[in-house]
Amino acid sequence: MEDKLKEIRKEIFLTAYSASIAHIASAFSIVEILYTLYKCNILNYDPKNPNSEGRDYFILSKGHGSLALYQVLADVGFFDKSILKTFSKPGSILGGEPCYPYVPGVETSTGSLGHGLSYATGVAKALKLDGKKSKVYCLLGDGECEEGTVWEATMFAVHERLDNLTIIVDCNKIQKMGSLEDVMGIKSYKEYFQAFGCDVCEVNGHDVEELEKCFKQVNNSLKPRVVLANTVKGKGVSIVENNPRWHWKLPNKRELKVFVNELNISDEEIEECKKLI
Amino acid sequence: MQKAYIKTIYNLMKQDKNVILCLSDSGTDYDEMIARELPSQVINFGISENNKVAASAGLASQGKIPFVYTTNAFLAYRSYEFIRDDICLQNRNVKLVGMGSGLSWSTLGPTHHATEDIAVLKALPNLTILSPASPFELEKSILAAYQIDGPVYIRMGMSNEKEIYEDDYSFIVSKNIKITDGDMGTVFVTGSIINELLDTIEMLNKEGISLRVINVHTLKPLDEGNIIEECKNSKIVFSLEEHNIIGGLGSSIADVIATNSIDTKLIKIGLNDTFATGYGTYSEIKRLNGLDKDSIYKIIKDNL
Structure with missing residues (x-):
């Protein structure tokens, strides 16, 4: 599994490198979360029929983590891995932020922060109204939680049970211009979500084991469940x-050596990427 | 128009359990009555318009038909990006009902006026924009919106607007309706301000002046064919709207005239790039801002 996780990070980097730019650090921090959801029998989905009745819904509200999502979606068969090479290029279905309805497995367009959770509450409410058993998972960034709608949506989700x-x-405790603590004085969101009920x-x-155990716990609370996943922004390199400097950046020549060494990238793989640029 | 809205939406909700009334603490006693009878079809999101708009996209993704109802200004301005990203970009089947078009929240002042909403919303792809002139036309707009599989914005008055139609008539989205005939020019009008205009027309008729009044109840997609025909047959055309003259109906008419090289003169009547000022009854605030029958009369007369 460790190898697989490293391979996902390597592919994230190579895809970004061939596109010349992407949010790699934000993708690196969510690799294990997505791996657990899609590969450890948490989400119910059918990659050959992305809109299947009865599926569970995953919404990536922090759309800039798209590269991690694309890797995992391709890995489990929503689309062919060769499509990853087209990332952010003319004619591609894969942009820097996931866009509905072009990407199989992507439920809604995200990119502007503070939209995904509200959308997710609408899906969850509709499922409840129809007596359906599907589950909804929404992944937010902690920086994103500075958006007011996150709390409007949380309030609504609690009230609507x-x-x-x-x-x-x-x-991951880091946003574009610094730590959450420096930018907005936030040490942890635990008490915030608890205060919202x-x-x-x-x-x-x-x-992965810890995440799996947490996701598999039965929720008998009549409340939405909040999982605060403590991560490292840029994990793996x-x-x-x-x-924070790496929020929107690719390595220079010297820095590239670190990526190559730590992600086991071969010279051929780098050359292959350069051909795509 | 509110009564007409409640009656129509209530009937739709009884007919189709997927029709969901989405409120942001914006309901009336009538909504509460509906909620008692059809509790699973009324959701009050509390005072959080943005969350409501994005969540309605989620509801629509599951086959629900949300009617998102709140004060026009809060919907169009506060929630603009949510309307754009969650509804229009993804072509979700959500109906946005703005309550209080133009100056109809007359005593509450400019924060509650919707006088730039057409300008910002008409630039959104996939969005149909309906601007009914009377209670009867509102009913028809709601039913038409329900039939459309995609986002619709309905700009609705809330000040006991008068009925302008005596009999049943055919309402077709994007088909303008000729209200009066005349030979000295054409006035394109949208929304309930048509009541002031019809009074003006009566004043002009007494002086032997007749104008064609065209009710543009659909601001997008525009009935371009009718506008081209009217403009080609008129030496002068006027547009009248309870909206800034920048970006509203008048600007849409100007686009049609320019892109079709039509030789006519356009006079835009509305708010002249200003926020409305003053407080009072709906009639009083229209008078204070040059949108009453006498002010409209003067502009038309000066330009004929």
Whole structure:
């Protein structure tokens, strides 16, 4: 599994590198979360029939983590892996932010922060009205939680007893211009979500077993469940980890060596990417 | 128009359980009555328009037909990006009902006026924009919106607007309706301001002046064919709207005239790039802002 996770990060990087730009650090922090949801029997889905009745819904509210989602969707068969090579290029279905209805497995367009959770509450409410058993999972960034709609949606989800909704927050503690603590004085969102009436489960967001255990717990609370996944922004490449400078950046020649070494990238793979640029 | 709205939406909800009334603390006693009878079809999202708009896209994704109802200004301005990204970009089947078009929240002042909503919303792809002139036309607009599989914005008055149609008539989306005939020019009008205009027309008729009045109840997609025909047959055309003259009906008419190289003169009547001022009854605030029958009379007369 460790190899697989490393391979996903490698593919994320190579895809970004061939497109010349992308949000790699934000994608690196959610790899284990997505791996657990899609590969550990949490989400019910049919990659050959993305709109199948009875499926569970995953909504990536932090749309800039798209590269991690695309890798995992391709890996489980929603679309062919060769499509990843077209990322952010003319004619591609895969943009820097996921866009509905072009990408199989993507339920809604995201990119502007603070939309996904509201959308997810609408889906969860409709499922409840129709007596359907499907579940809704929405992944937010912790920086994104500065958006007011996140709290409007949380309030609504609690009031409407949307226990079919799981709100996952990628707590990497870094936003574009610095740490959440420096930018907005936020140390943790735990008390915020608790104050809104949610049950909060805090986990190591890079520990698949821990994530799996948390997601598999039965929710009897009549409330939406909040999973605060503590992560490292840029996880997997030492120079990227916990460094806000890497929010929207690719490596220079010297930095590239670190990526190559730490993600086991071959010279041929780099050359292959360069051909695509 | 509100009574007509409640009656129509209530009947639709009884007919189709997928029709969901989405409120943001914006309901009336009537909504509460409906909620008692059809509790699973009324959702009050609390005072959070943006969440409501995005959530309605989620409801629509599951086959629901949300009618998102709140004060026009809060819907069009506060929630604009949510209307854009969650509804229009994804072509979700959501009906946005703005209550209080133009100056109809007359005593509450400019924060509650909707006098730039057409300008911003008509630039959104996939959105149909309906602007009914009377209670009867509102009923027809709601039913038409229900039939459309896609986003619709309905600009609705809320000040006991008068009925202008005596008999049943055919309402077709994007088909303008000729209300009066005349030979000295054409006035394109949208919304309930048509009542002031019809009074003006009566004043002009007494002086032997007759104008064609065209009710543009659909602002998007525009009935271009009718506008081209009317403009070609008129030396002068007027547009009248309870809206800024920038970006509204008048600007749409100007687009049609320019892109079809039509030789006519256009006079745009509305708010002259200003917020409305003053407070009072609906009639009083229209008078204060040059949108009453006498002000309209003067502009038309000066330009004929």
